[in-house]
Each structure stands twice: as C-alpha cells, then as structure tokens.
Amino acid sequence: MKTPTPLSLRLATRQTAPSPASSCPLFAARHIHSTSASPATVSPIHGTGPPPQPPRPAVDYPNARFEARKKHAAILERAREVRAADKPSAHKQSSSESGSSPLARRRFWKHVHVHEVDGALEVHLDTRPLRRPATKEIVRLPRSKPLLASALALEWDLLVSAQAATRHHLIPLTSLVNRALDIVDDDAGREVHAGPKEAEGISGGGGGGGGGGKPNESLRVGIARMLMRYLDTDSILCWAPPPRHGHDAPDASGNTLRELQKHAAEEVVAYLSTHVWPGVEIEPVLDGESIMPRGQKPETRQIIQGWIMGLSAWELAGLERAVLAGKGLLGAVRLLVEWSEDFAGVKGAGGEGEARFGVEEAAALASIEVNWQIGNWGAVEDTHDVEKEDLRRQLGSVILLVGGTGKE
Numbered sequence: 001m002k003t004p005t006p007l008s009l010r011l012a013t014r015q016t017a018p019s020p021a022s023s024c025p026l027f028a029a030r031h032i033h034s035t036s037a038s039p040a041t042v043s044p045i046h047g048t049g050p051p052p053q054p055p056r057p058a059v060d061y062p063n064a065r066f067e068a069r070k071k072h073a074a075i076l077e078r079a080r081e082v083r084a085a086d087k088p089s090a091h092k093q094s095s096s097e098s099g100s101s102p103l104a105r106r107r108f109w110k111h112v113h114v115h116e117v118d119g120a121l122e123v124h125l126d127t128r129p130l131r132r133p134a135t136k137e138i139v140r141l142p143r144s145k146p147l148l149a150s151a152l153a154l155e156w157d158l159l160v161s162a163q164a165a166t167r168h169h170l171i172p173l174t175s176l177v178n179r180a181l182d183i184v185d186d187d188a189g190r191e192v193h194a195g196p197k198e199a200e201g202i203s204g205g206g207g208g209g210g211g212g213g214k215p216n217e218s219l220r221v222g223i224a225r226m227l228m229r230y231l232d233t234d235s236i237l238c239w240a241p242p243p244r245h246g247h248d249a250p251d252a253s254g255n256t257l258r259e260l261q262k263h264a265a266e267e268v269v270a271y272l273s274t275h276v277w278p279g280v281e282i283e284p285v286l287d288g289e290s291i292m293p294r295g296q297k298p299e300t301r302q303i304i305q306g307w308i309m310g311l312s313a314w315e316l317a318g319l320e321r322a323v324l325a326g327k328g329l330l331g332a333v334r335l336l337v338e339w340s341e342d343f344a345g346v347k348g349a350g351g352e353g354e355a356r357f358g359v360e361e362a363a364a365l366a367s368i369e370v371n372w373q374i375g376n377w378g379a380v381e382d383t384h385d386v387e388k389e390d391l392r393r394q395l396g397s398v399i400l401l402v403g404g405t406g407k408e
Contacts, residue, residue: 121149230323276307
C-alpha cells in the first residue's frame with residue numbers, strides 16, 4: 001500500500017517551485033520610465049559669518065502717504081491737461097462718452113477749514129460749505145463736537161477729486177454724519193431722502209442699514225427694530241460647547257474658548273445691568289450643545305428697546321454702526337455709554353482710575369472666536385488683517401460721532 005504524502009510537504013513543494021517570472025527575463029522587474037537616474041548635485045556653502053538681517057520697512061510718517069497721493073494725483077491731472085491741450089476734439093469726445101466732466105475729475109478746492117457759523121460747526125471747502133447730497137442743506141454739527149468736525153474736514157482734505165466724494169468707502173465719516181442728520185430730520189417730521197443704496201453705504205460694511213422696512217414706519221423705529229434682532233444672536237452671548245476630551249485644547253494661558261467667551265460676557269452684562277439697565281437679566285442665547293438661539297425675556301426686550309428709542313440721533317446712528325460692525329448689541333452699547341458726551345442717560349458710570357473701554361477693547365470683544373482660531377491655525381493674509389483694521393476704523397468713527405465736550 002502506498003504511503004500518503006503529508007499536505008504540508010505538498011505546500012512546501014509548491015512554494016519552493018520556481019515561478020515563471022523569475023525564470024523568464026520577459027517578466028523581470030522594469031522601471032516605469034527610461035530616464036537614467038543621476039544623483040543630486042549639492043552645491044557647497046560658500047558663505048561665512050552670521051546670516052544677514054531681515055529687511056526693515058522704511059519709516060512712514062503719518063502724512064507721508066497722503067502727501068504722496070496728492071502729488072501723484074496732481075501729476076496725473078497735469079498730464080491729462082497736456083493731452084487735452086494737444087487734442088481738444090478727442091478730449092471733448094471722450095468726456096462726453098464717459099459721462100464725467102473735467103470738473104468732477106479734478107479737485108476744485110484747495111483748503112478745508114472748520115468754521116463756527118450761527119452757533120454750529122461747518123466744514124468749508126475754500127469758501128463753499130459742505131452740503132448733504134440729497135437735500136443740499138449745509139452740514140451743521142453741534143459746537144460740542146469739535147473733534148468730529150476736524151475729522152470730517154480731514155476726510156475731505158484727503159480726497160483727490162470731486163468724483164471720489166461719490167464713493168461711500170472713501171467718505172465713511174461723512175456718510176455716518178449724514179445718517180445722523182437723516183434721523184434728526186425724521187424725528188422732526190421732515191422727509192428723508194435716503195434710499196436703500198444710500199442707507200447701505202452709510203451703515204458701513206457688508207450689511208444694509210436698518211432704516212428701511214415697513215412703509216409707514218419712522219426711521220428711528222426701523223433702526224430700533226433691526227437692532228433688537230441682534231440681541232437674540234449677540235456674538236458675546238453665543239458660547240462654544242463644553243470642551244470634550246481630546247478636543248478644544250486650552251490656549252497658552254490655560255483658558256478654553258468657552259471660558260474666554262463666558263468671562264467677557266459676564267463683565268459686559270454686569271456693567272450694563274448695573275449702570276445702564278438696572279435689574280435686567282440677560283441670559284446666553286446659545287449654550288451647551290444647542291444650535292438654535294433662544295430669545296431674551298419679553299420684559300428684558302421691552303426695557304432695552306425703550307432705552308434705544310430714547311437715544312439722541314447721534315447716539316442712535318453710532319449705535320447702528322457699532323452693532324453692524326461687531327455683530328452684537330451689548331458690546332456696542334458698552335462702547336456707546338463709555339464715550340457718549342451725555343453718557344446716554346448714564347451719569348457717573350465709570351469710576352476714577354479704571355481703564356476706559358475703547359476701540360481695542362470693543363474690537364477684542366467682537367473678535368474672541370476669530371482670535372482663538374487665529375491662535376490655533378494662523379491668520380489668512382489679506383483677510384484677517386484687513387478685517388481687523390476695518391473693524392477698528394468703524395468703531396473709531398462711532399467714538400468720534402457720539403463723543404464731545406458736553407458743552408454747547
């Protein structure tokens with residue numbers, strides 16, 4: 001009888017058998033390219049000594065770039081005049097086709113001054129007073145706002161042409177002043193000519209101005225109604241969820257994003273509930289794992305809306321811009337009551353020796369989460385830095401608008 005061969009031996013025999021690929025040169029290993037490989041040539045380092053210092057920007061004085069812009073605009077204007085003198089017919093045809101007159105393309109004033117006329121401050125372009133675009137009325141500022149008048153004059157002194165005054169992003173402070181004067185006219189029962197496009201430019205960055213809305217609604221009521229919507233989604237009342245294990249690591253100071261948001265909100269709410277709206281309870285609108293914000297209590301909303309309706313026209317316009325810039329009502333109110341010349345009805349709210357709540361504090365309050373993300377992942381060039389400066393520009397215009405000496 002034939003002895004059976006074990007299975008393990010058969011497998012071993014199959015594994016040790018030569019494969020066709022190893023025996024046939026056709027199946028030998030081949031490269032996917034025919035270029036011959038060559039080693040990299042490493043250049044020797046010939047430099048000696050320490051590395052050179054990084055480049056440093058040149059010293060830029062505050063008025064240097066403004067003077068450079070004026071000088072550049074004057075050179076371009078002289079070049080246009082020379083070309084127009086050489087070809088008068090072609091210049092006339094191009095002007096008619098473009099729809100802009102030579103006067104609109106040049107600056108027709110040389111000096112900008114602030115004058116006091118009949119108990120009010122006016123900005124004069126040479127001898128011409130600055131006027132509102134819709135009603136052609138003279139822009140008159142209270143005597144208690146000399147800084148606002150000086151800043152407005154500086155804004156017009158930096159313009160290089162009359163046509164530049166039609167662009168809202170070049171005259172943000174002028175647009176904000178006109179917004180406040182529109183509220184004054186609306187409160188007095190006069191017709192307001194500010195349309196939707198103008199309101200959008202006046203209110204500053206990205207969002208529309210909240211004056212429009214219902215047909216027979218006053219400008220003040222429309223702004224108050226818009227601002228109350230920001231109370232239900234206030235940025236400092238929307239807190240991050242509690243940190244989970246392995247996620248939401250604390251920053252260098254050992255604080256999580258939720259702790260930073262909660263600490264900032266508690267400080268602002270404590271100040272407002274003590275000095276501005278005594279006894280009002282303000283709760284976070286987004287807490288825990290919830291994704292739907294919850295509204296404030298009806299009595300809280302009624303008190304805050306009544307306080308907004310009682311603001312002056314200058315304070316209401318400033319509050320509107322601050323809310324649209326910082327995406328929150330509470331931080332804007334905190335900035336307003338700190339710098340308003342009549343304290344927005346709050347007398348003696350700030351104690352002596354306390355640091356004032358200024359532009360940097362308000363911007364940091366509105367950018368808690370953005371700064372947290374930048375600290376973790378880095379900043380995006382030409383995005384975060386531009387938004388940072390634009391936010392401070394808008395908040396600074398609010399301080400200029402509502403601030404003053406308090407003396408008429």
